[in-house]
Amino acid sequence: MALISCPECAKPVSEKARACPHCGYPIKPSAGWEGTYAGYEYKSSASFFGMPLVHIVYGPGPGGTLKPAKGFIAIGNVAIGVIAIGGLSVGVIALAGLGLGLVCFGGVALGIFCGAGGLATGYIAVGGIAIGTYAVGGLAIGTHTLQNDPQFREYIRSLFKNMGNQFIP
Secondary structure, rough: OOOEOOOOOOEEOHHHHHHHHOOOOOOOOOOOOOOOOEEEEOOOOEOOOOOEEEEEEEOOOOOOOOEEEEEEEEEEEEEEEEEEEEEEOOOOEEEEEEEEEEEEEEEEEEEEEEEEEEEEEEEEEEEEEEEEEEEEEEEOOEEOOOOOHHHHHHHHHHHHHOOOOOOOO
16 A cells, blocks of 8 residues: 555545545545545635635535635635635625625625625624614614614615615605
């Protein structure tokens, strides 16, 4: 059994290994290997504050696990970055099915400052269910909502009138 060098971390790995035991990087299958890795990964050579500028991971990883994309711009099933796009995302700006971020857009958007989505939280929340200080939505819970704050209602009305549209009478 020969040892090869992992293309990701350069540590020694058995040529029969499906993935590097050190970093999890999928090893190119050798003849007779019946692997199931069907994923895709791209990591830019450019870096920003020690992380790749762009990291994209798609599909199942070795052993059927999900490998997170980690980079300034992270795109994947699980994404962690300044700008994170994916099914489960954590970032300053997150676009996700389930996301957590300073500004977050998604099915479940847990925004610290602003959240928009089916279920949204944040200082400013917009969604089907919106929970925040300023909340607009089908079910809005907060200090300032269209239902409980006439000044907020007038402010929203003035925004639409200033745009030249007469959506709100």
